Amino acid sequence: xxxxxxxxxxxxxxxxxxxxxxxxxxxxxxxxxxxxxxxxxxxxxxxxxxxxxxxxxxxxxxxxxxxxxxxxxxxxxxxxxxxxxxxxxxxxxxxxxxxxxxxxxxxxxxxxxxxxxxxxxxxxxxxxxxxxxxxxxxxxxxxxxxxxxxxxxxxxxxxxxxxxxxxxxxxxxxxxxxxxxxxxxxxxxxxxxxxxxxxxxxxxxxxxxx
Amino acid sequence: xxxxxxxxxxxxxxxxxxxxxxxxxxxxxxxxxxxxxxxxxxxxxxxxxxxxxxxxxxxxxxxxxxxxxxxxxxxxxxxxxxxxxxxxxxxxxxxxxxxxxxxxxxxxxxxxxxxxxxxxxxxxxxxxxxxxxxxxxxxxxxxxxxxxxxxxxxxxxxxxxxxxxxxxxxxxxxxxxxxxxxxxxxxxxxxxxxxx
Numbered sequence: 001x002x003x004x005x006x007x008x009x010x011x012x013x014x015x016x017x018x019x020x021x022x023x024x025x026x027x028x029x030x031x032x033x034x035x036x037x038x039x040x041x042x043x044x045x046x047x048x049x050x051x052x053x054x055x056x057x058x059x060x061x062x063x064x065x066x067x068x069x070x071x072x073x074x075x076x077x078x079x080x081x082x083x084x085x086x087x088x089x090x091x092x093x094x095x096x097x098x099x100x101x102x103x104x105x106x107x108x109x110x111x112x113x114x115x116x117x118x119x120x121x122x123x124x125x126x127x128x129x130x131x132x133x134x135x136x137x138x139x140x141x142x143x144x145x146x147x148x149x150x151x152x153x154x155x156x157x158x159x160x161x162x163x164x165x166x167x168x169x170x171x172x173x174x175x176x177x178x179x180x181x182x183x184x185x186x187x188x189x190x191x192x193x194x195x196x197x198x199x200x201x202x203x204x205x206x207x208x209x210x
Numbered sequence: 211x212x213x214x215x216x217x218x219x220x221x222x223x224x225x226x227x228x229x230x231x232x233x234x235x236x237x238x239x240x241x242x243x244x245x246x247x248x249x250x251x252x253x254x255x256x257x258x259x260x261x262x263x264x265x266x267x268x269x270x271x272x273x274x275x276x277x278x279x280x281x282x283x284x285x286x287x288x289x290x291x292x293x294x295x296x297x298x299x300x301x302x303x304x305x306x307x308x309x310x311x312x313x314x315x316x317x318x319x320x321x322x323x324x325x326x327x328x329x330x331x332x333x334x335x336x337x338x339x340x341x342x343x344x345x346x347x348x349x350x351x352x353x354x355x356x357x358x359x360x361x362x363x364x365x366x367x368x369x370x371x372x373x374x375x376x377x378x379x380x381x382x383x384x385x386x387x388x389x390x391x392x393x394x395x396x397x398x399x400x401x402x403x404x405x406x
Contacts (some may be wrong), residue, residue: 026223045240060249067254067296068383077246085240095247104257104293104391124253148251181251185384193387196252206242 040104046083049204052076052176060179065124066192074180079203081169087205089167091132091144091177094158096199098122100149124195125149128181128187132156133162135176136178146180148197169205177203235270237404256376256387257294258342263287263349272372272393273354277400290374296387300375301327301339302350306370313366313399316358322351333370339377354397359404366380366399 049057081087099193100118103111113121125148132144143163146155169175179201262269266289268366273282273328292298302321314334322328327354329338333354345397351374356363372393 012350043240045242047242047244049244049246057244057246059246060251062251063254064296065253066256066385066387068380068385072253075249079244083242087242101252104255105259106257106387107255124251128251189386190256190388192253193255193257194253196250196256196341198248199252200247201249203244203246205242205244209239 011164030171034082037169043085044083045085045087045207046081047087047089047203048080049203050078050080052078052166054078062181063189064155065128065183066188070152071185072176072180072182074095076176076178077203078167078174078176078202079205080174081171083205084171084206086168086170086197088158089169089175090164090204090206091160092202092204093153095204096125096148096153097197098125098148099198101194101196104193106190110189111191120194122192122197123188124192125152125197127183128194128197129183131180131182132160133178133180134167136167147181148199153199168208229311251328254296254387256296256298256299256385257389258290258292258300258374258376259396260374260389260391260393261289261291263289266291270392270394273352273395273397275354275397278356278397279400279402280356280359282375282400283353285351285353287351288350289347289349290391292342292344294387294389295344297341297343299339299341299380300374300390302336302372302374303304304333304336304370304372306334307394308367308369310366310368310395313363313397314368314370316356316360316363317368317370317397318355318357320353320355322353323348325351333368335404336345338373341380355394356399359402361404363399364401368395368397369393370397374386 047128051057062070062073074202075179079089097119098119098121100113100115102116108114115121128148130146130148131142134143144156144159146152146159250329252281260269261267265384272286272288273284290300299363315332316335316372318331320327323340331348340348372395374391376385378388
């Protein structure tokens with residue numbers, strides 16, 4: 001019982017001393033300065049895709065391939081870095097689909113696959129050569145040359161990487177990318193009638209690694 | 211034992227962290243992506259058919275004449291219908307497939323389009339061409355006759371095809387799509403006597 005009293009006394013004394021010590025040892029002089037101009041700003045990476053003349057970018061739409069004058073063509077897109085950070089530009093093709101779209105009588109005589117839509121059965125993409133030109137003043141030749149046959153979509157990203165490498169696009173700069181298509185008139189006959197090839201062109205602007 | 215396993219896991223974690231750090235795989239770089247979707251190139255179509263002018267059912271059997279005599283004639287018609295999306299320029303030609311050459315050469319043919327005579331001459335010399343725009347059709351009337359009364363032609367036969375073929379070159383431009391339709395003909399001469 002006596003021991004308990006002693007412990008209680010020691011605890012009370014210690015607590016009192018701690019309070020008194022904290023109060024007495026506080027520094028009474030104090031100063032503080034606030035810098036209200038310091039800020040962290042996150043840069044922006046933003047790309048604008050338009051047509052050559054600045055109007056909205058349009059997809060390639062050809063519906064009369066095979067008619068005179070229809071075997072070649074091209075589409076130019078303008079990429080502008082409208083952000084505040086420099087970026088690295090790359091291009092690829094995805095969702096490449098060759099459709100058969102059925103067969104009319106002349107095609108049915110020479111084509112054994114006539115399903116509609118017949119995804120992957122179309123022969124059109126194999127007779128079209130697509131080329132990608134990069135108007136950056138450095139690459140006068142096509143950076144990509146590939147047919148649009150099934151399974152060739154990987155060629156675009158691969159050849160871009162190999163032939164164009166890192167395409168720097170500083171903030172505010174623009175570059176034009178042209179995709180052309182062409183076909184040798186002797187490379188096809190009725191087997192491509194009504195066939196179609198559909199694909200997405202993808203442009204990536206990635207922040208330059210620091 | 212447990213301590214050893216913990217040490218091993220820690221080493222693995224450290225190594226992975228170092229690899230990821232230097233490979234920059236885990237860099238949180240900013241990326242913007244733009245897509246031009248559904249780019250489409252589609253081939254057009256070239257196709258035509260021979261049809262009956264009365265009901266547009268398919269037609270491949272044409273003249274079938276028995277006992278044709280001098281001054282005799284027979285009339286047939288066909289509707290050539292453009293079933294494709296592009297304009298078709300086609301030509302007509304005739305080829306003998308069986309029978310007597312002399313009789314085949316003696317047969318005469320007249321072809322009318324819009325009631326205008328477009329060809330008149332020997333069957334085997336047939337040559338006529340025209341152009342149909344998409345969805346158009348051309349109605350042709352054929353008059354087959356025998357003017358030659360030479361007795362050597364009696365009971366002769368002639369089988370020939372009238373071949374409708376799309377042209378491969380139009381205005382200097384090559385057209386790789388093609389179609390061909392055939393009208394089959396069978397003619398047998400009758401009997402007659404000279405001065406009879």
